[in-house]
Amino acid sequence: MPIPTDHELFDLGDVVLQRGATLRDAKLAYKTYGTLNAERSNAVVYPTWYSGRHTDNEWLIGTDKALNPDELFIIVPNMLGNGLSSSPSNTPPPYDRARFPQITFYDQVECQHKLVSEHFGISSLALVTGWSMGAGQTYQWAVSHPEMVQRAVPFCGSSVTSPHNRVFLESITAALRADAAFEEGWYRRLPEKGIRAFARVYAGWGFSQAFYWQEEWRRLGASSLEDFLVDFWEGFWLDERDPNNLLAMAWTWFHGDVGQTPGFDGDTVAALNSIRCPLLSMPAEKDLYFPPEDEQWASQHIGRGEVRVIPGVWGHFAGGGDNLEDTAFIDQGIRDVLAMDP
Amino acid sequence: MPIPTDHELFDLGDVVLQRGATLRDAKLAYKTYGTLNAERSNAVVYPTWYSGRHTDNEWLIGTDKALNPDELFIIVPNMLGNGLSSSPSNTPPPYDRARFPQITFYDQVECQHKLVSEHFGISSLALVTGWSMGAGQTYQWAVSHPEMVQRAVPFCGSSVTSPHNRVFLESITAALRADAAFEEGWYRRLPEKGIRAFARVYAGWGFSQAFYWQEEWRRLGASSLEDFLVDFWEGFWLDERDPNNLLAMAWTWFHGDVGQTPGFDGDTVAALNSIRCPLLSMPAEKDLYFPPEDEQWASQHIGRGEVRVIPGVWGHFAGGGDNLEDTAFIDQGIRDVLAMDP
Secondary structure, three states: OOOOOOOEEEEEEEEEOOOOOEEEEEEEEEEEEOOOOOOOOOEEEOOOOOOOOHHHHHHHEOOOOOEOOOOOEEEEEOOOOOOOOOOOOOOOOOOOHHHOOOOOHHHHHHHHHHHHHHHOOOOOEOEEEEEOHHHHHHHHHHHHOOOOEOOEEEEOOOOEOOHHHHHHHHHHHHHHHOOHHHHHHOOOOOOHHHHHHHHHHHHHHHOOHHHHHOOHHHHHOOOOHHHHHHHHHHHHHHOOOOHHHHHHHHHHHHOOEHHHOOOOOOOHHHHHHOOOOOEEEEOEOOOOOOOHHHHHHHHOOOOOEEEOOEOOOOHHHHHHOOOHHHHHHHHHHHHHHHOOOO | OOOOOOOEEEEEEEEEOOOOOEEEEEEEEEEEEOOOOOOOOOEEEOOOOOOOOHHHHHHHEOOOOOEOOOOOEEEEEOOOOOOOOOOOOOOOOOOOHHHOOOOOHHHHHHHHHHHHHHHOOOOOEOEEEEEOHHHHHHHHHHHHOOOOEOOEEEEOOOOEOOHHHHHHHHHHHHHHHOOHHHHHHOOOOOOHHHHHHHHHHHHHHHOOHHHHHOOHHHHHOOOOHHHHHHHHHHHHHHOOOOHHHHHHHHHHHHOOEHHHOOOOOOOHHHHHHOOOOOEEEEOEOOOOOOOHHHHHHHHOOOOOEEEOOEOOOOHHHHHHOOOHHHHHHHHHHHHHHHOOOO
């Protein structure tokens, strides 16, 4: 799939990051869908996921969907590190490549907040929603800007990256780094074996055991299990996914924790307690790295928190837009939350 | 841990393998516990698991256990490929190292059968039991030699390697192979980065999400999550686990399927149907690569099949002998089956 070029670039200026570095002349790539109304009351923020681009979010937007561009003004900001916004692959020296600075979920949301408030003059968001790391950004929005976020729907993601999820991240990144061609991030040629290993490790986690048992990959156009591993998985991660970008985003993910928001001193529960808006979390029944029990745990600390488990065997990719039943379930959840009072 | 030397070596002679190669002058390393009675009716076969050695099975043997050496004669054969029996690391050229032949579960059991019948003159086994790949060998024994096996207790393993389990195997081996030092198996120095990546990938699968959430690794002597990944996981796989041995055993595992036993023509269900003895399968509730539902599926095709799920959060390592509750559960299952009529 060609890298999209249909987005805008917002000048963030010099961004002083939570961990201390300054990312100078930073850019936020974004695309909007629909029209901001006169009251500026119909805006939605819908951030991207690990290596996803704004185009990868479009399956959930449509006139037949809860995210209806005839009614809502939907802003899809690309995560820093994804290759379109400021990233290891497109930042000029000296903060380029393996020297790209550490960026937290808090930083991601602050950059998006600048776009939303300064560029669009929006002071209230009807909804924030997102899949996977997009769910992490959704939680972060609800904690960082409770005065703005009226509703939140994270799906297949979490407010804090669990220890097991961190082990998963260690596994994909260790596989990538094992390739000598990676050269600690200063590669002169693509560490292709490492990326392919990264892809194979990811494959076991992305979908459930039952998904593979039932050969559901046929519904994604694969002709055999090995074809699925090569075409879907290796193909995806070889598609212009710069290795340093992958590692930069993995760093963000690994350190995800709303408790690290300034003012909460590492207290995740206190941060969850501070969320004021209705928040519907939709984990997938068989998600292997964001299991539903983690979301049940978080929800009990959120005043207006609710959990609806997406049933079925697609695991994490229930939230990826490829399975019609799961998409309908997620769409209905968003529709229900949009109908709630903030 | 030093490589054990307290075992015997049985000369298998020239072994013609199922896939066609002949492993010449092959050796089977084994150790026995207890004494064979005059009727030769108290023998148990208890095969090893992926990279395990006979000493790694001893936690389940004891005078306070169902596997009581005061009553039973327990034979622990080391799997071909584990470094003690014939393996890539100890076979002379030309079938050494990366050229080690493909060995199936069927081959493993035929070699063990030769030891049991020819060396010990045993024609009936009171029990076959084992963990993980040892469970796979247990199933294979029950299919290959229904006339001999009186009872079978596979735990945390399967009769056929599921598609998802194969993806898991692809992931660990791809991580190992990504290290250029591996040189397609002709390494001149240890591909240490690859082994460490292999270890990190394995870590996410070996225990459940909840195990990590609850920091159960503290019970294994780790002082932090990272300490657990380095000391327990990297330490284990760096402990004289030859990379070609790991790949040879992974090949066996990947191709596990009792339906591949001669006479069944690939029909797994027919092979399961042929099992005549009582067979108790004990999967672990949260085993991420041998999930209980796969065993429920197999059990319905076994006349005297039964499934008991090991409760708790230890996942696959419920069968590893490190958790007292799980060990007691497994021991009780074996005790109950030993009390059954064959």
